[in-house]
Amino acid sequence: MGKFSREGVEKKRKKIIDKLIAFNVYKKDDKQLYELSLSELENELRRIQQQSHPHGEFGSIKWTHTKSKDSY
Secondary structure (H helix, E strand, O other): OOHHHHHHHHHHHHHHHHHHHHOOOOEEOOEEHHHOOHHHHHHHHHHHHHHOOOOOOOOOOOOOOOOOHHHO
């Protein structure tokens, strides 16, 4: 693998690690994120994104049900 390819892979790994940390993921099994391969990181990010609702804990709109006076 050439120098530029290696740098590209490392940049991609760093971006994915940063995203996983934003989801409060620091380890997978007993390995630190920086110990995982690019494909392992991609799989973990995909798994986390599928489990997370897009309007989950990160500043989402929360609906509340209130009765208006006109509804009676």
